[in-house]
Amino acid sequence: MTAGRTLKTADELHAAGLLDDSRLDPARAVAERYAIAVSPAVAALIDRDDPQDPIARQFLPTADELLTTTEERSDPIGDAAHSPVKGIVHRYPDRVLLKAVHVCPVYCRFCFRREMVGPQGDGTLSADELQAAIAYIREQPEIWEVILTGGDPLVLSPRRLSQIMEMLADIPHVKIVRFHTRVPVVDPDAVGDALIAALKASGKITYVALHANHPRELSDAARAACARLVDAGIAMVSQTVLLRGVNDDPAVLADLMKAFVENRIKPYYLHHPDLAPGTSHFRLEIAEGQRIVADLRGRISGLCQPTYVLDIPGGHGKAVIGESEIHRDGGGYTVRDFRGVEHAYPPRGQDED
Numbered sequence: 001m002t003a004g005r006t007l008k009t010a011d012e013l014h015a016a017g018l019l020d021d022s023r024l025d026p027a028r029a030v031a032e033r034y035a036i037a038v039s040p041a042v043a044a045l046i047d048r049d050d051p052q053d054p055i056a057r058q059f060l061p062t063a064d065e066l067l068t069t070t071e072e073r074s075d076p077i078g079d080a081a082h083s084p085v086k087g088i089v090h091r092y093p094d095r096v097l098l099k100a101v102h103v104c105p106v107y108c109r110f111c112f113r114r115e116m117v118g119p120q121g122d123g124t125l126s127a128d129e130l131q132a133a134i135a136y137i138r139e140q141p142e143i144w145e146v147i148l149t150g151g152d153p154l155v156l157s158p159r160r161l162s163q164i165m166e167m168l169a170d171i172p173h174v175k176i177v178r179f180h181t182r183v184p185v186v187d188p189d190a191v192g193d194a195l196i197a198a199l200k201a202s203g204k205i206t207y208v209a210l211h212a213n214h215p216r217e218l219s220d221a222a223r224a225a226c227a228r229l230v231d232a233g234i235a236m237v238s239q240t241v242l243l244r245g246v247n248d249d250p251a252v253l254a255d256l257m258k259a260f261v262e263n264r265i266k267p268y269y270l271h272h273p274d275l276a277p278g279t280s281h282f283r284l285e286i287a288e289g290q291r292i293v294a295d296l297r298g299r300i301s302g303l304c305q306p307t308y309v310l311d312i313p314g315g316h317g318k319a320v321i322g323e324s325e326i327h328r329d330g331g332g333y334t335v336r337d338f339r340g341v342e343h344a345y346p347p348r349g350q351d352e353d
C-alpha cells in the first residue's frame with residue numbers, strides 16, 4: 001500500500017522535495033497550460049538523487065515543455081478528424097475509440113492528448129453523450145472492437161465502468177473491449193475485485209493494454225495488480241512510448257519487454273513519440289528508433305518484440321516503421337539476419353544454408 005495523496009501542483013511537488021528551487025517557477029508556468037499529477041506510487045518510484053531519473057522525467061514538469069516547435073500540434077494524431085459523435089473516434093472500419101473520460105491518475109509530460117486531458121480538458125461524457133456514443137456503436141455493424149481510452153478509463157468508478165460494459169454487452173457485433181490504462185502501474189491498489197469485475201461483460205473478451213515505459217515502473221505492487229487482472233481472465237498487452245532520456249536504450253527496452261512477458265503481458269506497440277506541443281525534448285529521430293528496435297531483435301525472443309509504430313499526423317492511422325529487413329535485389333531478395341549480416345534469398349550458391 002502506498003500512502004499519501006496525488007500531487008497536483010508545482011508547489012506541491014516542490015514541497016514534497018521532487019522539484020528543487022530552480023525548477024519551481026518553470027513548473028508553475030507549465031502548470032498554467034498542462035495538467036500535473038504525480039500519484040503516491042509514482043512519487044515512491046522516483047529516485048530523488050538522480051537528476052536523470054527516467055521516472056521523474058516522465059512525470060515532473062520541466063522548462064523544456066515551454067517550447068512549442070512549428071511541427072507540433074494540439075491534436076497530433078488527428079482524433080478530431082474522425083469523431084462522428086462526441087467521445088467516439090472512428091478511424092478504422094472495425095474498431096472505435098470510446099473516450100468516456102479525459103482525466104488521468106497521473107499526467108505524462110509527453111502525452112499525445114495533453115491539450116484534451118486534465119481538469120481543464122474535455123471532461124467526462126454526460127449520460128446523454130455516453131448514450132449517443134453507444135448508439136453510434138450499435139448502429140455500425142462493422143465495429144468489432146471498442147477501445148476505451150481517454151484519459152484513463154480506469155479512473156471511472158466500478159459502477160460507471162459496469163454501466164458501460166452492460167451497454168456494450170447488448171451489442172452483438174462488438175466482440176472485444178480493450179482498456180488502455182496506466183492504473184496498474186501508477187495506482188496498483190485501485191485494481192481490486194470491484195474494478196476487475198467491472199471490466200468484464202458476458203459474451204465479451206476484455207483486453208487491458210498497459211502503458212509503461214521503463215522496467216522500474218513494474219514494481220512488486222504493479223506486478224501483483226497485473227496478476228490479479230490476468231488471473232481473472234483478462235488478457236493483457238503493453239504499449240510503450242519510445243522516449244529520449246527514458247528508454248532510448250536497447251538494454252532498457254529489452255528489460256521492459258521481458259518484464260512484460262514475465263508478467264503475462266504481450267508486448268504490443270512501441271510508439272514513436274507524437275508531435276504533441278512542448279515535447280520535442282522527448283523525440284528521437286526515426287532512424288535512431290529504428291536502430292534501437294533492430295538491436296532488440298538480437299537481444300530478446302520473438303515473444304518479447306513490440307511493433308514500432310508511428311501515428312501519422314492528421315489522423316491517417318498507424319504505420320509500422322521498423323527498418324525493413326528484406327530488400328529486392330535483382331530477381332531475388334537480400335535479407336538481413338539479427339546480427340546485421342545480409343543473405344541472398346533464395347540462396348544463390350551451394351555454399352549458402
Ligand code: SF4
Binds near residue numbers: 107111117150182211
Ligand atoms: S495516461 Fe495516457 S492520456 Fe493520460 S497523461 Fe499519460 S499518456 Fe496522456
